[in-house]
Amino acid sequence: MLPEKSLAWGRSRNCIREIAEYGAARKAAIGADKVFDYSLGNPSVPAPPQVEEAIRELLAGEDSTALHGYTPAPGLPSLREAVAEDLRARFGAPVSADGVYVCCGAAAGLVICCRGLLLPGEEALTFAPYFGEYRVFVEGAGCTLNVVPPAADLRPDLAALERSIGEKTKLLIVNTPNNPSGVVLSAEVLTRIGEILRAAERRFGHPIYLVSDEPYRELVYDGTLPPSVLRFYDDAILCYSFSKSLSLPGERIGYLAVSDRMAEKQDVFDALAGAARAVGYINAPSLMQRVVERCLALTSDLSIYRENRDLLYGSLRALGFDCVYPDGAFYLFMKSPEPDAKAFSERAKQFELLLVPSDDFGLGGYVRLAYCVSPDMIRRSLPAFRALAETYGL
Amino acid sequence: MLPEKSLAWGRSRNCIREIAEYGAARKAAIGADKVFDYSLGNPSVPAPPQVEEAIRELLAGEDSTALHGYTPAPGLPSLREAVAEDLRARFGAPVSADGVYVCCGAAAGLVICCRGLLLPGEEALTFAPYFGEYRVFVEGAGCTLNVVPPAADLRPDLAALERSIGEKTKLLIVNTPNNPSGVVLSAEVLTRIGEILRAAERRFGHPIYLVSDEPYRELVYDGTLPPSVLRFYDDAILCYSFSKSLSLPGERIGYLAVSDRMAEKQDVFDALAGAARAVGYINAPSLMQRVVERCLALTSDLSIYRENRDLLYGSLRALGFDCVYPDGAFYLFMKSPEPDAKAFSERAKQFELLLVPSDDFGLGGYVRLAYCVSPDMIRRSLPAFRALAETYGL
Secondary structure (H helix, E strand, O other): OOOHHHHHHHHOOOHHHHHHHHHHHHHHHHOHHHOEEOOOOOOOOOOOHHHHHHHHHHHHHOOHHHHOOOOOOOOOHHHHHHHHHHHHHHHOOOOOHHHEEEEOHHHHHHHHHHHHHOOOOOEEEEEOOOOOHHHHHHHHOOOEEEEEOOOOOOOOOHHHHHHHOOOOEEEEEEEOOOOOOOOOOOHHHHHHHHHHHHHHHHHHOOOOEEEEEOOOOOOEOOOOOOOOHHHOOOOEEEEEEOOOOOOOHHHOOEEEEEOOOOOOHHHHHHHHHHHHHHOOOOOOOHHHHHHHHHOOOOOOOOHHHHHHHHHHHHHHHHOOOOEEOOOEOOEEEEEOOOOOHHHHHHHHHOOOEEOEEHHHHOOOOEEEEEOOOOHHHHHHHHHHHHHHHHHOOO | OOOHHHHHHHHOOOHHHHHHHHHHHHHHHHOHHHOEEOOOOOOOOOOOHHHHHHHHHHHHHOOHHHHOOOOOOOOOHHHHHHHHHHHHHHHOOOOOHHHEEEEOHHHHHHHHHHHHHOOOOOEEEEEOOOOOHHHHHHHHOOOEEEEEOOOOOOOOOHHHHHHHOOOOEEEEEEEOOOOOOOOOOOHHHHHHHHHHHHHHHHHHOOOOEEEEEOOOOOOEOOOOOOOOHHHOOOOEEEEEEOOOOOOOHHHOOEEEEEOOOOOOHHHHHHHHHHHHHHOOOOOOOHHHHHHHHHOOOOOOOOHHHHHHHHHHHHHHHHOOOOEEOOOEOOEEEEEOOOOOHHHHHHHHHOOOEEOEEHHHHOOOOEEEEEOOOOHHHHHHHHHHHHHHHHHOOO
16 A cells, blocks of 8 residues: 555665675674775765864854755755856856756755656666666656666767667766766767757657766866766756765755756756755755855865775776776776676675675676775775685686 | 646745745835734744754764764664654654654655655645645645645634545645644544544555644643644654754754554555655755754744734734634734735735735635744834724724
8 A cells, every 4th residue: 555666665775785784793793994895985085174164154153043044945046156157167067046956965956857857657868887776766756767788898888878769768867977987978978978869859859858967076086077068968957966075975965957058948947946846855954055155166185086096996907807997986896707796796795895786786797896985995905805806716 | 848747836936935025125125124024934033052052062073074974864873763762751652763764854754755655646635724835745746635624713623524534545634733823733633633534544444644744843832742643643654843943944854753553664664765765865964963963852942932922913813803823833824804815915015014815825814924023023013903904994
C-alpha cells in the first residue's frame, strides 16, 4: 500500500555509504591509521577562513529576524545578482539574476529540473559513468533515465549520444568535472554536444534541455576553469553547489541558472519555480545564502587535491593499474584487474583498501577512489596497493 | 511541453506575498509608520541568545570539515536521539530516535509524507481553514486534496470528517495550532479524530495516516503545551519546524517523527526516507542541526505574541468585528463584514490596513491578521480599524 519506488529507495543500501560504514567499524577495530579509506567524497580541507569570518560578521551586524528570516523563494535578490555577475565574469556565461534560483545544493537543482521540465513518460539521457542519484531523481519524476555508454577512454561517446536521442528525449544531464571519472568536458566536446542537441531539437520539433551538474567546477588541476556549457547551447541550465569549492557539503547551498539565451526562458523559470515550490524548496538556508554571497569566487585550499591526484595517479600507474586521467573533481577511476569490480573491491578490503565498485555509476569493471584524503594516507596505502597488484600478477 | 501544474504553481501569485509586496511599496511611499501590515507570518522577535551562542561555540570548537560536512541522510544520530527524548519528556509522545527524520522545516516533512505515503490517485483530507500549500504538496504527489468544511465556530466538524472519509482516503493532515485560525486541537477532539480514523481503517481495510503539522506548537497562550496527536492515534506522523519557536524560518530546519506505535513503522520510515531521497532531502543543513540540538526545548521570548493577541482580539471585538478566539499561533481570523473577503481586504487598504483574505485558506468570508508585529503598531492601527468598522455601520 506504500509507493514501491519510495520503499525501494529508502531500503536500498547505498554502496558508497555501506563501504564507508564498514570502514568506520574497521578503523574502530584495528586503528584509523591502518585503514585506507577511499570511499567518501567528503571534502578533507576546511572551508576558507572567510566563511567563518562572514558568519561572525553577520551575527554581529545583522538583525536576528532578518538574518534568519524568510528570503524570497528564489533567494536573496543581492545573491542572485552576484551569482549572475560571477558567472558572466568568470565563465562568460549568459546569465541574469532573474534566471538564478538559489537552492539546497546541486542535488536540489537537479530534482527541480527533472520535475519542472519532464512530463511523466518522457526520457532523460546521461553519459556513463554517472552519479547514481540521477536515476532516482529522474524516476522520481515518473520518467526514464537512459544511459549513453562511454567511449573506450571513458570519455563521452558522441556518436552514441546521437543514436540515443529519440522522440521522447527531453533532457540530457552532463556532469563536468565528472563523478566518478574526473573527466572534464572540453570546449570541443561541448561544441559537438550543442550541435547534436540542436539537430535533434529540429528533428523532433521540441526543446531538449541540457542540464549541467557542476559541483566540482573549481576542482580542476591542469590550467583554467572548465568551459561553461551555457556558452555552447541555448536550452541549457547549470546546477551548482558550494559543497566542494567551499567545503560546505552539509550546508546544502547552491543554485541553478537558466541561460539568458533560452527561447522559453521565462516559462522554464516559472516551471522550475513551481516544481521547487511543490517539493518545498521555498528558500535556501538564509544564513548560508548571505555567507556564500560574501565568498562567491573563493575556494578552500584545493592544492592538496592536486597533489593527491598526481601522487595517486602516478603511483597506481607505476604499479600496473589502468586509470582514467582525472582532469578534475577528487576521484580517480581505476579499471578492475578482473571483470567483476565488486570482487575486486572485496579483495582490496583484505589489504584494508576501501574502493567503491563502479556498478552504481552505471558501468561495470571499475572502482572509484575518492582522494579527498591526506597525502600521508595515500603514501601509507601504497604498499597495500602493491600487494593487491601482486595478487593479480600486475 | 512543460508540466502544466509546475507552470501554474510557478506563475500563481501567492496572495500573502502580493499583499506584503504592496505593503513594502506603500511603506516606501508614505512611511513605514503609516502602514499597518498584518500580512506576513515572519516572527518579529529575535532568536533566543542561545542560538547565536551555539553558532559561536560551534565555530570555535568544531573542526570545519565536520561542522559543515555531510551528516547521515536522516540527520545527526545525537540530534535524532535528543528530539525523541524531548518529544517523550515534554509531550508524552511515543517516539524513538529511529523514527525521527531531520528535514528542511515542516514543509519538507509534509512533502516527504505526501510522496512517501500516497499512491497516485489516492486522496488526502484536511480541515478548512488550512495552509494553502497543502494543496500544492498533495497535488504534487499526483493526488487529490479534499477539504472538510468547518463547524460554525470554525473548529473541526467531526461529523463532516466522518462523512468525508472514503475508500481512497489515505491521509488526514491537521494543523495545530492552526494557521490561519489559531485554533488548537484539544485532547477531546483528538480522541474523537482517533476513533473516527480507526473505524475508517477497519471499514476500508488499510491504514489512514494522520499527519500533524505543528510549527506553532510552542505558540500557545492559555496554559500548557497542546496535546500531541501521537498520544491519540497510532498511525500518526508529526511534522515540526523550529521556524516559529526559535524564530529561524529562513534556516529551514525541522523534523518529522513517526509514532513508535505504528504497526508498519519500519516500512513507513523507509518509504519516507526513500521519498526524501528522491526529492533531494538527504541531510538537513548541518550547522543548524547542531544549533537546534543545543536549543531543543528553548523558545524565543514569545510573551509579546500573547500581549498582541489579547490587545488585538479585545480591541477588534470591542469595535464590533467577529473574530475566532486564537488559542495559539500568531494569527487572528476575523469575519469579513461583507461576504466577499477580497472586497473587504481592498477596502481595508484605504485605511492602510493590510489583511489577507481567507480564500487561499480554503474558506471565503474571512481575513487573516498576522500579529507577529510590534504592540505599538497594533495600538496605532486601532483608529484605522475603527474607521473601517464605521464604513460597515458596526
